[in-house]
Amino acid sequence: MKKLGKSNSTTRMLLGPYSVWAAIFIIVPLLFIAYYAFTDNNFNFTLENITKFFTATSQITADDGTITEVRTYLMIFMRSLKLAIISTVVCLLMGYPLAYIMARAEEKTQRIMMTLIMIPMWMNFLIRTYAWMTILQDTGIFNSILGFFGIDPVHIIGTEGAVIIGMVYDYFPYMVLPIYSIMAKMDIRLIEAAHDLGCNSIATLRRVIFPLSLPGVMSGITMVLIPSISTFYISQKLGNGKFFLIGDAIEGQYVANNLHFAAAIAFILMIILLVCMGIANYFTSKRVYGGK
Amino acid sequence: MKKIIELKNITKAFDGETVLNNISLDIYDNEFLTLLGPSGCGKTTLLRIISGFVQPDDGEIVFMGEDITDVPPHKRNVNTVFQKYALFPHLNVYENVAFPLREKKVPKDEIDKKVKEMLKLVMLSGFEKRNVTSLSGGQQQRVAIARALINHPKVLLLDEPLSALDLKLRKDMQQELKNIQKSTGITFVFVTHDQEEALSMSDTIVVMSEGVIQQIGTPVDIYNEPENAFVADFIGESNIIDGVMIKDGEARFSGQTFPCLDKGFAPKEPVDIVIRPEDVDIVPVEKGMLEGIVTSVTFMGVHYEIIVDVKGFKWMIQTTDFVDVDEHIGIFLEPDAIHVMKKSKYSGMFGDYSSFSDELEQLSVGGNEE
Numbered sequence: 033m034k035k036l037g038k039s040n041s042t043t044r045m046l047l048g049p050y051s052v053w054a055a056i057f058i059i060v061p062l063l064f065i066a067y068y069a070f071t072d073n074n075f076n077f078t079l080e081n082i083t084k085f086f087t088a089t090s091q092i093t094a095d096d097g098t099i100t101e102v103r104t105y106l107m108i109f110m111r112s113l114k115l116a117i118i119s120t121v122v123c124l125l126m127g128y129p130l131a132y133i134m135a136r137a138e139e140k141t142q143r144i145m146m147t148l149i150m151i152p153m154w155m156n157f158l159i160r161t162y163a164w165m166t167i168l169q170d171t172g173i174f175n176s177i178l179g180f181f182g183i184d185p186v187h188i189i190g191t192e193g194a195v196i197i198g199m200v201y202d203y204f205p206y207m208v209l210p211i212y213s214i215m216a217k218m219d220i221r222l223i224e225a226a227h228d229l230g231c232n233s234i235a236t237l238r239r240v241i242f243p244l245s246l247p248g249v250m251s252g253i254t255m256v257l258i259p260s261i262s263t264f265y266i267s268q269k270l271g272n273g274k275f276f277l278i279g280d281a282i283e284g285q286y287v288a289n290n291l292h293f294a295a296a297i298a299f300i301l302m303i304i305l306l307v308c309m310g311i312a313n314y315f316t317s318k319r320v321y322g323g324k
Numbered sequence: 325m326k327k328i329i330e331l332k333n334i335t336k337a338f339d340g341e342t343v344l345n346n347i348s349l350d351i352y353d354n355e356f357l358t359l360l361g362p363s364g365c366g367k368t369t370l371l372r373i374i375s376g377f378v379q380p381d382d383g384e385i386v387f388m389g390e391d392i393t394d395v396p397p398h399k400r401n402v403n404t405v406f407q408k409y410a411l412f413p414h415l416n417v418y419e420n421v422a423f424p425l426r427e428k429k430v431p432k433d434e435i436d437k438k439v440k441e442m443l444k445l446v447m448l449s450g451f452e453k454r455n456v457t458s459l460s461g462g463q464q465q466r467v468a469i470a471r472a473l474i475n476h477p478k479v480l481l482l483d484e485p486l487s488a489l490d491l492k493l494r495k496d497m498q499q500e501l502k503n504i505q506k507s508t509g510i511t512f513v514f515v516t517h518d519q520e521e522a523l524s525m526s527d528t529i530v531v532m533s534e535g536v537i538q539q540i541g542t543p544v545d546i547y548n549e550p551e552n553a554f555v556a557d558f559i560g561e562s563n564i565i566d567g568v569m570i571k572d573g574e575a576r577f578s579g580q581t582f583p584c585l586d587k588g589f590a591p592k593e594p595v596d597i598v599i600r601p602e603d604v605d606i607v608p609v610e611k612g613m614l615e616g617i618v619t620s621v622t623f624m625g626v627h628y629e630i631i632v633d634v635k636g637f638k639w640m641i642q643t644t645d646f647v648d649v650d651e652h653i654g655i656f657l658e659p660d661a662i663h664v665m666k667k668s669k670y671s672g673m674f675g676d677y678s679s680f681s682d683e684l685e686q687l688s689v690g691g692n693e694e
Binding site for chain 2: 219221222224225226227228229230231232235239240243244
């Protein structure tokens with residue numbers, strides 16, 4: 033097959049609109065973020081914003097009155113990371129079997145399932161989050177249903193659980209779709225070959241299907257982990273503002289007009305994510321091509 | 325010889341369309357058996373029933389005296405070489421071949437020994453660390469064979485394994501497969517639509533059409549004594565002529581009576597006469613038993629392929645002597661050149677070279693087959 037690109041004028045022309053778009057709305061803003069992160073209000077070079085992220089401290093009063101000093105932004109980052117990882121794992125655990133079943137289902141069933149997964153994405157993100165508020169409130173729909181069956185109400189809103197539910201709900205399709213598209217393309221004969229060579233269904237899943245679906249799993253994880261680590265609205269609404277996340281921090285600094293510090297947090301977050309994804313991709317590609 | 329697989333009254337339909345119709349077949353230990361037929365004849369389905377990927381609607385599969393009809397594929401002592409090899413792209417050559425042994429938790433050094441042995445058998449020593457996707461078609465084929473043989477299955481199933489290779493490589497692989505089969509003593513069940521391949525490799529050929537076995541026999545039997553017009557046409561080239569068996573050793577066709585070797589037909593029984601193009605002798609008109617006009621001559625390298633109009637019926641004759649278009653020639657048939665077959669549902673459908681269009685159609689169907 034002829035490769036795209038390289039001194040092909042048609043190709044360059046077709047890529048033109050996107051190149052312009054990418055330059056104006058992706059590259060330039062990224063450069064601005066970096067520029068702001070390393071400058072002070074007078075646009076002189078400084079590392080202060082970066083060091084502030086790692087060193088700023090604040091005091092937390094626990095229920096028993098003891099006061100502990102913590103590094104504010106590192107703590108917020110770790111909390112974001114924890115919630116994002118949990119959400120991603122939940123998405124993966126629910127999404128992988130679903131994608132597998134979907135890919136093996138009849139075409140008509142596949143279409144119906146796909147539509148069901150996509151429907152929530154047709155609604156606005158804010159509206160979805162508000163809907164979850166109504167559902168999860170102490171007097172909300174969920175507790176009303178529990179009450180109907182004579183079960184005591186559960187306090188969900190304002191807990192980490194509520195934030196995780198919100199994130200999973202929002203980002204679930206981004207986990208299922210890449211895994212599904214890899215599974216649907218997978219050569220059925222490879223699965224038959226595994227059976228033929230002595231694998232039962234579980235061994236086939238472990239030794240053939242899963243390793244081959246890893247690229248889909250990786251892009252699913254990327255597409256869920258990254259937005260959920262930097263999410264900010266869900267935590268405010270479903271966490272009752274109790275779980276200040278790194279996205280909330282960026283938003284807060286931005287709203288308070290601390291543009292340089294907001295940029296610094298965003299910049300650091302981006303670097304950390306890039307490094308994580310780089311490491312993950314390195315290990316995946318090794319598994320995919322090297323064997324043992 | 326010991327029976328290794330017995331298929332008893334196997335019937336299978338997909339979406340109400342019968343693919344296999346009451347198939348019974350015995351496969352013997354250590355034989356190279358070929359399922360041969362045009363696309364859609366059910367040969368691949370039959371193979372998949374043996375491997376366990378398809379459940380028959382009716383009938384049973386007996387493997388070394390044991391009914392395995394309901395045994396899942398991974399518990400059957402047969403392995404398959406898939407049509408497009410189906411190598412695991414995430415594993416290198418070594419791991420592909422070691423795959424079945426790892427599942428059986430074979431000790432490491434034993435795996436190592438066996439994998440090296442297998443790679444040597446398929447002449448791929450030194451390819452252990454190679455990525456399977458970087459191999460040529462022939463090399464991938466060898467890896468697939470090594471992987472399927474490493475468990476020493478009783479039976480190896482091969483689903484058109486050579487169809488993706490080019491002609492030269494194909495010939496080499498045919499020879500090599502035959503050698504591997506002899507040296508390992510494993511029973512091979514080989515599926516193909518290529519009659520030449522079947523003739524050159526097999527101990528036994530099973531000719532199938534429309535989900536029914538047409539004939540089972542050695543390559544020589546199948547070629548020389550085809551059971552019906554379908555087999556005669558599918559295996560090699562044949563002139564198939566409407567005739568009558570006057571009595572034992574005497575057949576009448578094309579308005580003449582010929583001495584032949586066949587017997588056992590009812591007096592005056594209508595029959596199909598098969599005459600292979602290479603068995604026809606061209607003689608001067610006055611010495612011929614039949615007379616015809618040459619309508620086309622094609623140079624094929626080893627011989628000329630000529631079409632001769634004999635009383636409106638077009639014969640194909642292969643000859644090393646040159647004759648010209650429009651030439652009148654005489655045709656002489658030795659008694660053993662004439663093969664008499666009972667009438668069948670295929671009578672009249674094949675064996676007339678009035679046009680090559682049917683032939684071409686069949687070739688293109690065969691060529692398109694996945």
